[in-house]
Amino acid sequence: xxxxxxxxxxxxxxxxxxxxxxxxxxxxxxxxxxxxxxxxxxxxxxxxxxxxxxxxxxxxxxxxxxxxxxxxxxxxxxxxxxxxxxxxxxxxxxxxxxxxxxxxxxxxxxxxxxxxxxxxxxxxxxxxxxxxxxxxxxxxxxxxxxxxxxxxxxxxxxxxxxxxxxxxxxxxxxxxxxxxxxxxxxxxxxxxxxxxxxxxxxxxxxxxxxxxxxxxxxxxxxxxxxxxxxxxxxxxxxxxxxxxxxxxxxxxxxxxxxxxxxxxxxxxxxxxxxxxxxxxxxxxxxxxxxxxxxxxxxxxxxxxxxxxxxxxxxxxxx
Amino acid sequence: xxxxxxxxxxxxxxxxxxxxxxxxxxxxxxxxxxxxxxxxxxxxxxxxxxxxxxxxxxxxxxxxxxxxxxxxxxxxxxxxxxxxxxxxxxxxxxxxxxxxxxxxxxxxxxxxxxxxxxxxxxxxxxxxxxxxxxxxxxxxxxxxxxxxxxxxxxxxxxxxxxxxxxxxxxxxxxxxxxxxxxxxxxxxxxxxxxxxxxxxxxxxxxxxxxxxxxxxxxxxxxxxxxxxxxxxxxxxxxxxxxxxxxxxxxxxxxxxxxxxxxxxxxxxxxxxxx
Numbered sequence: 001x002x003x004x005x006x007x008x009x010x011x012x013x014x015x016x017x018x019x020x021x022x023x024x025x026x027x028x029x030x031x032x033x034x035x036x037x038x039x040x041x042x043x044x045x046x047x048x049x050x051x052x053x054x055x056x057x058x059x060x061x062x063x064x065x066x067x068x069x070x071x072x073x074x075x076x077x078x079x080x081x082x083x084x085x086x087x088x089x090x091x092x093x094x095x096x097x098x099x100x101x102x103x104x105x106x107x108x109x110x111x112x113x114x115x116x117x118x119x120x121x122x123x124x125x126x127x128x129x130x131x132x133x134x135x136x137x138x139x140x141x142x143x144x145x146x147x148x149x150x151x152x153x154x155x156x157x158x159x160x161x162x163x164x165x166x167x168x169x170x171x172x173x174x175x176x177x178x179x180x181x182x183x184x185x186x187x188x189x190x191x192x193x194x195x196x197x198x199x200x201x202x203x204x205x206x207x208x209x210x211x212x213x214x215x216x217x218x219x220x221x222x223x224x225x226x227x228x229x230x231x232x233x234x235x236x237x238x239x240x241x242x243x244x245x246x247x248x249x250x251x252x253x254x255x256x257x258x259x260x261x262x263x264x265x266x267x268x269x270x271x272x273x274x275x276x277x278x279x280x281x282x283x284x285x286x287x288x289x290x291x292x293x294x295x296x297x298x299x300x301x302x303x304x305x306x307x308x309x310x311x312x313x314x315x316x317x318x
Numbered sequence: 319x320x321x322x323x324x325x326x327x328x329x330x331x332x333x334x335x336x337x338x339x340x341x342x343x344x345x346x347x348x349x350x351x352x353x354x355x356x357x358x359x360x361x362x363x364x365x366x367x368x369x370x371x372x373x374x375x376x377x378x379x380x381x382x383x384x385x386x387x388x389x390x391x392x393x394x395x396x397x398x399x400x401x402x403x404x405x406x407x408x409x410x411x412x413x414x415x416x417x418x419x420x421x422x423x424x425x426x427x428x429x430x431x432x433x434x435x436x437x438x439x440x441x442x443x444x445x446x447x448x449x450x451x452x453x454x455x456x457x458x459x460x461x462x463x464x465x466x467x468x469x470x471x472x473x474x475x476x477x478x479x480x481x482x483x484x485x486x487x488x489x490x491x492x493x494x495x496x497x498x499x500x501x502x503x504x505x506x507x508x509x510x511x512x513x514x515x516x517x518x519x520x521x522x523x524x525x526x527x528x529x530x531x532x533x534x535x536x537x538x539x540x541x542x543x544x545x546x547x548x549x550x551x552x553x554x555x556x557x558x559x560x561x562x563x564x565x566x567x568x569x570x571x572x573x574x575x576x577x578x579x580x581x582x583x584x585x586x587x588x589x590x591x592x
Contacts, residue, residue: 051433076435087426091358103350
């Protein structure tokens with residue numbers, strides 16, 4: 001099996017804080033590895049080591065077969081980095097930012113301009129190309145950051161929490177971008193705090209906590225570990241809640257719960273059950289104001305895996 | 319504006335060739351990054367205000383307030399003062415390099431550069447070289463103002479040019495100290511404060527305002543070992559006339575020594591900064 005990047009036993013300490021306590025990460029070529037964890041779990045530290053910005057205290061990592069410490073120069077030719085810590089210059093325009101990076105990647109002036117125009121068009125930033133980046137909205141900034149990391153056509157792209165702080169529509173948009181990068185053959189390392197994001201994008205997910213990988217698998221496998229999904233139904237007419245409960249019981253074989261008046265939840269094993277329930281509600285002519293198949297939250301996954309919640313206030317700034 | 323990305327399309331990968339390696343990387347990359355500093359300076363010219371207005375204010379205060387008392391004539395004092403003020407101004411301007419560098423590190427712009435296949439020192443060299451333009455602007459403004467109030471060079475244009483170049487070279491060396499501070503310190507404000515604290519005794523502890531022989535003994539000793547005093551002496555000699563060979567030689571030696579010590583230190587600190 002050919003890995004685009006591979007990390008083994010990475011350890012990193014900052015003073016007395018252990019950011020990484022020996023983690024392994026790897027992604028096959030052309031896939032997305034989701035690194036899921038709360039703030040301070042060590043996600044950014046791991047990305048920074050794989051991006052040659054930090055040296056591990058022990059352990060080793062390779063990108064495209066090149067060691068990130070000994071062969072850092074080679075690694076830098078293969079990677080693109082987008083994240084909280086790799087930023088564009090706010091005083092420069094969109095075009096100037098991308099042309100500068102093109103020039104630093106040894107493109108000719110003409111090629112650098114062409115590449116900048118191409119990327120700005122692709123990220124729908126052509127209208128803003130001549131404005132300083134400090135005038136951009138949050139979503140535009142993210143897109144320019146991402147464009148900047150793509151100038152050199154990297155094989156491996158690190159996206160460190162690319163959607164944190166974006167509204168839902170902008171998140172969906174960013175997901176579309178990630179998917180097309182992978183369709184195009186790139187390998188992506190995506191860190192996120194959101195299970196639904198990892199579920200939507202990643203081929204495999206490593207869940208990390210306190211600098212350790214506490215679970216690894218496909219999204220499906222992880223969801224099975226974390227417990228089932230939940231159907232949530234709120235009928236338009238509260239008096240028909242008994243009928244809804246009957247349909248849910250029949251469809252899932254489990255006993256629905258009533259966490260709040262007028263709202264029913266029931267665990268389900270697979271998506272097909274949900275479709276069946278939706279059909280039966282429709283056949284019975286029951287209108288709904290809320291009907292959803294909910295994934296377990298990151299909190300629930302963490303609770304299952306570690307016995308504690310996901311909120312850990314100690315962010316390791318690195 | 320609409321912000322729908324054509325997500326169905328694949329990102330553009332064809333077209334320009336893949337990044338390759340060409341010779342003279344450090345020089346080319348540093349120049350590209352110097353261009354960036356220049357764009358930033360031109361975009362916010364108000365950043366130049368302090369370093370251009372401050373020497374004018376100093377000249378006005380010193381010449382008209384103290385000139386009569388110190389030299390007997392304001393005009394004679396202007397001749398004496400202006401070359402030294404030039405050195406001080408350009409040194410103050412060199413602080414900005416460290417400050418803007420610290421801002422880049424804080425904001426993550428340098429992490430982007432560090433993830434690119436360029437020499438680690440290129441962003442530092444680029445900042446320092448890009449700021450040479452600030453020095454030229456400072457000198458031009460100061461000379462224009464000096465001429466307006468009656469300053470005239472006492473030697474020839476070539477010697478004056480040599481004085482300017484010597485000053486710029488020395489400030490270039492000193493800006494590496496600023497770079498070191500910029501990489502080591504935690505905030506742009508701290509860099510600025512520390513740099514001024516260092517530059518005050520170096521620039522005022524000289525014969526800039528009064529001849530050395532009027533100073534108390536301990537201060538005369540300090541002026542004797544202070545490299546800035548050598549540069550001021552050299553600039554004065556080259557612009558209005560006086561001993562040149564000794565101070566110029568000492569200035570050049572200091573310039574080389576400061577670069578030789580602080581440039582590697584700055585690059586090393588930058589490599590280590592996580």
